[in-house]
Structures are given as C-alpha cells and as structure tokens.
Amino acid sequence: MLARCPSCRSTFSTDRTGAQDCPVCGKPLVVPPPSGGGETGPESPVPPPTEPPPAPGTPWERRAELGAFRAWWETVVQALFEPGRLFRSARLDRGPAQLGFAVLTASAASIVEQLVEYFFLRNLTRTLLQRLAASGPMAAYSQKLAASTPETSPRAAALLMLCTPLIVLVFVYLNAAVTHGAAALLGQARRGFAATFAACAYACAPLVLLALPACGSFVGLVWTVVLTGIGLQQTHRMPTRSAAAAVLAPYALLCCGACALGVLGGMAALRGAP
Amino acid sequence: MRGIVRAGPPSVHALGLAVAGLSLLLAAAVLPLDAPPLSLFACPFRAATSLPCLCCGCTHAFAAAVRMHPLDALGFNPLGALAAGALAVHVLWTALRLCGLGWAPAAIAVTSRFRVGALATLGLNWAFVVLRGGP
Numbered sequence: 001m002l003a004r005c006p007s008c009r010s011t012f013s014t015d016r017t018g019a020q021d022c023p024v025c026g027k028p029l030v031v032p033p034p035s036g037g038g039e040t041g042p043e044s045p046v047p048p049p050t051e052p053p054p055a056p057g058t059p060w061e062r063r064a065e066l067g068a069f070r071a072w073w074e075t076v077v078q079a080l081f082e083p084g085r086l087f088r089s090a091r092l093d094r095g096p097a098q099l100g101f102a103v104l105t106a107s108a109a110s111i112v113e114q115l116v117e118y119f120f121l122r123n124l125t126r127t128l129l130q131r132l133a134a135s136g137p138m139a140a141y142s143q144k145l146a147a148s149t150p151e152t153s154p155r156a157a158a159l160l161m162l163c164t165p166l167i168v169l170v171f172v173y174l175n176a177a178v179t180h181g182a183a184a185l186l187g188q189a190r191r192g193f194a195a196t197f198a199a200c201a202y203a204c205a206p207l208v209l210l211a212l213p214a215c216g217s218f219v220g221l222v223w224t225v226v227l228t229g230i231g232l233q234q235t236h237r238m239p240t241r242s243a244a245a246a247v248l249a250p251y252a253l254l255c256c257g258a259c260a261l262g263v264l265g266g267m268a269a270l271r272g273a274p
Numbered sequence: 275m276r277g278i279v280r281a282g283p284p285s286v287h288a289l290g291l292a293v294a295g296l297s298l299l300l301a302a303a304v305l306p307l308d309a310p311p312l313s314l315f316a317c318p319f320r321a322a323t324s325l326p327c328l329c330c331g332c333t334h335a336f337a338a339a340v341r342m343h344p345l346d347a348l349g350f351n352p353l354g355a356l357a358a359g360a361l362a363v364h365v366l367w368t369a370l371r372l373c374g375l376g377w378a379p380a381a382i383a384v385t386s387r388f389r390v391g392a393l394a395t396l397g398l399n400w401a402f403v404v405l406r407g408g409p
Contacts, residue, residue, distance in 0.1 A: 012381070015286075021279040023381035095286045166297055173294035184384045185392055193287055 001054075001093055002191070003031045013092055013192040058086055058202065060101045061094045075101060079205030083227055086202060087234035092194040098201035099172065106168040109210040109220075111161050116213055118157050168204075176200040179228060183246035188238040199231025281378035284371045288378075292368035295361035302336035302358070326403045328396065329354070349406070353399040 004011045005022035012023050017031045034054070056062075059078065063071030078086040090098070117125065133143040180196040183189040189196065206223035209216040225247060233243035284292070305312050312333060319327040335354030338347035339362075347355035371378060382388070 010383070016282065021281070023279065095290075099286065099290060166293075169290065170294040170297050173290050177291070185389050187384070187386070187389060189384070197287060 001031070001034055003029075005029055011191070013194045015093060055089045055091050057091045057094065058089050061091055061097050063097075072101070072104070075202070076105065076205045076208060079202050079227060080223075083202075083230045084234055087199060087231045090198045090202060090231075090235060092191065092198060092235070095194055095197060098198050099169070102172045102201040102204040103165050103168050106171070106204045106207040106210070107165045109208045110164050110168065112211040113213075113217070114157065114161055114164070116211070121213060172201060172204065175228075178250050179232070179247060182249040183232060183236065183238075183242075186242060186246055186249065188232075188236060188242045188246055190236050190238065195235035196232065199228055199235045203227035203231050277380055278377050279380045280376055281371070282376070284368050284378075288364075288368055288371075292365045296365045298336065299340050299358065299361060299365070302333070303340040307334065307337055326407070328400050328403070331403055332357070351399070351403055353395070 001014060001017075002011055003014055006029060008022060010022070014020065014031055017033045019028065019030050021028055059066055059071040059074035066074070075086065133139055176193070176197045179200055180189055180193050183196060203224050206220045206227060209220035209223070212219075229240075229243045229247040232238060232246055233240055236243075238246070307313065315333060317327055317330055319325070320330060329351070331351035332354035335347045335350040335352075336358045338344075338350060339355050339358035344355065344359075347358065367375075367378070
C-alpha cells in the first residue's frame with residue numbers, strides 16, 4: 001500500500017500497517033489499515049490527494065477466483081494486446097505474485113526452447129555456427145560458440161533447465177534495478193521500486209515467444225522492452241517520453257557516450273594534425 | 275536524516291534482490307572467466323567501436339571482488355567492484371534481518387544534486403575504464 005509521511009511529505013510503499021519509520025526521513029509514523037480505520041491523529045499519514053482508488057488487480061493477482069491457468073492466460077493476452085489496461089490494474093503490494101508470473105512465464109518458455117533446441121535443432125545450429133566461424137565479421141565469436149556446443153551433454157542440459165527459474169529471477173531483478181535506477185536518475189520514479197518491478201514483471205509476458213524457434217527470442221525481447229516502457233508509464237504515471245527515456249537510457253547512454261568520445265577524439269586528432 | 279532506521283522483516287523485493295545478488299556473487303566465484311559461458315560474453319559496443327562500454331570489466335571486477343582482491347576489482351571497473359561490495363552487504367544484512375535484526379538502511383532521497391552526482395560518477399567511471407583500456 002502507499003502511505004505519506006506527515007513529516008517530510010514523501011510518499012512511500014509499505015507492506016504493513018501500524019507503527020513504523022518513514023524510509024525517507026526516518027521519523028516514526030503510523031500507517032492506518034486500508035479500510036480507513038479512523039486513526040486521524042497528527043502522526044497518521046493521509047493518502048495523497050491525487051492518488052486514485054486502489055487498482056483491482058490483474059487477472060494473475062486474482063487467480064484465486066479465476067483459476068491459475070485462466071488467470072495466467074488472460075494476463076498474457078492482456079499484456080500483449082491491452083498492456084495499458086493490465087498495468088493500470090496492477091497492485092503494487094502484490095510483488096510476490098508478479099515475481100511468480102514473470103518466473104513462471106519466462107522459465108516455462110525458456111525450458112521449451114531449450115528442449116526444442118536440444119532434440120531438434122542442435123545439429124542445425126552446429127552446422128550454422130561452423131559456417132559462420134569459417135569467415136565473416138563474427139568468425140572469432142562463432143568459433144568460440146561452436147567450440148562450446150559439443151560440451152552440452154544431457155546432464156549439462158538438464159542442469160541448465162533446472163537453473164532456468166533462478167536465472168530468470170536474476171534477470172527480472174537486474175532488469176528492474178537498472179530500469180529503476182534510470183527512472184530515478186531522470187526524476188520519474190515517483191511510486192517506488194514496487195511500481196518499476198510490477199512493470200518489469202508483467203513485461204516478461206512476451207517472453208512466451210521464446211518457445212518459438214528462430215525469431216521468437218528476438219521478437220519476444222524487443223516486445224518486452226516496449227512493454228516495460230508502457231508499464232513504467234502506467235505504474236509510475238509518468239509521461240510517455242519519460243517512460244521511453246527511462247527504458248532506453250541504459251542503452252542510449254552507451255551510444256551517446258561513445259558519440260561524445262568519438263567527437264572529442266576526432267576534434268583532438270584534427271587539432272594535432274598538421 | 276538517519277542512515278539506518280528501525281524496520282521489520284525484509285520485504286519480498288529485498289529478499290528477491292538478495293537471492294539475485296547471491297546468485298551473481300556465487301556465479302562469479304565458481305565460474306572460470308576463460309571458459310563458457312563467461313568466455314562467450316562479448317561486448318557488441320566494443321566490437322563496433324573498439325571502446326569499452328560502461329559495464330566492460332564488471333565480470334572481472336566481480337570475480338576479483340569475490341576472491342578478495344579488492345584493488346584488482348577496482349582496477350577492472352570501480353563501479354562494478356562497488357556493486358559487488360554493495361550486493362554482498364545487502365545479502366548479509368538481509369540474512370541478519372531474517373534472523374531478527376530490527377534495523378535497515380534508510381531509503382535514499384533522490385534529489386537533483388544526488389542525480390547530478392550519480393551521473394558524474396557514471397561518467398568518471400566510464401572515463402576510467404576507457405583510459406585503462408578495459409580488461
């Protein structure tokens with residue numbers, strides 16, 4: 001739930017009601033129960049006046065009433081075709097459910113991809129890598145990849161599949177942390193890490209396309225980046241341009257930095273030239 | 275503003291970040307740098323421009339940090355080394371909170387001065403990695 005500190009007036013997200021300290025200024029305060037129990041003393045935080053009514057929850061967050069599979073399916077369909085509606089309905093106090101959705105969706109699709117690759121496409125991939133390794137700009141890298149491919153024993157493949165949920169969890173948290181850092185640097189992370197995490201978790205829905213051979217991974221990853229931007233816009237209620245900047249900043253920073261360095265280097269070279 | 279405040283048990287995100295951080299630190303400790311999968315990491319930015327990116331050297335910095343070579347880690351990528359240290363502190367602190375420690379670091383107020391400082395730090399770190407030439 002969201003609460004506001006009466007001392008520093010900052011809004012923060014908390015998992016519990018009752019006496020606690022403000023995470024920003026550290027002063028003690030009391031968070032009333034969501035039903036509006038009647039604590040109206042000077043230390044009672046009041047909800048921000050601009051805060052809309054609490055979101056109803058995504059289908060996945062209501063899976064107890066919908067059933068697990070239907071809730072998962074409806075969440076994926078909404079994420080792909082009605083992302084604004086999905087992110088508007090996400091509740092920020094349902095972090096465990098959102099994490100579960102991301103890990104389940106991406107892990108299941110990734111395991112299917114690994115099985116298809118192992119049983120049907122391994123020889124094709126190896127042949128392709130050997131051709132790429134023979135010549136071209138990717139030759140050195142392809143040689144490394146081709147050399148590592150025969151090492152994929154059945155035991156290593158099974159171990160990788162078992163580790164997939166953990167790898168997905170690390171990916172989800174890394175993605176959320178980097179995206180939240182970029183949003184915070186842009187001054188747009190208004191509703192805390194929980195809002196960024198909700199956006200990043202439901203943005204994993206297109207990763208179901210990982211299960212499709214060939215272009216599925218590429219399309220899924222690009223769609224995930226786009227959905228993360230839409231999710232940030234809805235969960236943090238930030239302008240579209242800010243959401244796009246927060247998602248693309250980690251990538252754009254590299255390009256802009258390189259361009260700046262290139263320009264500076266070029267200017268230095270021109271000055272040193274006779 | 276106090277740096278440490280009273281707090282209850284860690285939130286699910288604190289736990290998730292701790293699990294992710296512990297996984298990264300364990301991977302850096304166990305996986306060899308010169309064999310797959312870590313040897314397959316290639317920086318497309320560096321391949322295209324011959325300049326290291328902001329994150330170049332982080333894998334080596336993490337590996338050096340978990341092997342208790344802090345100076346080597348700082349030499350590979352200073353912010354990568356600091357991130358490894360911060361993750362280790364977060365993992366340890368979360369474990370202590372699970373055991374009943376009633377204190378947690380206060381949330382950082384992201385002021386405009388903080389943002390400028392963070393951007394300057396990123397720029398300085400990148401300049402260091404570029405001038406050093408990367409790992």
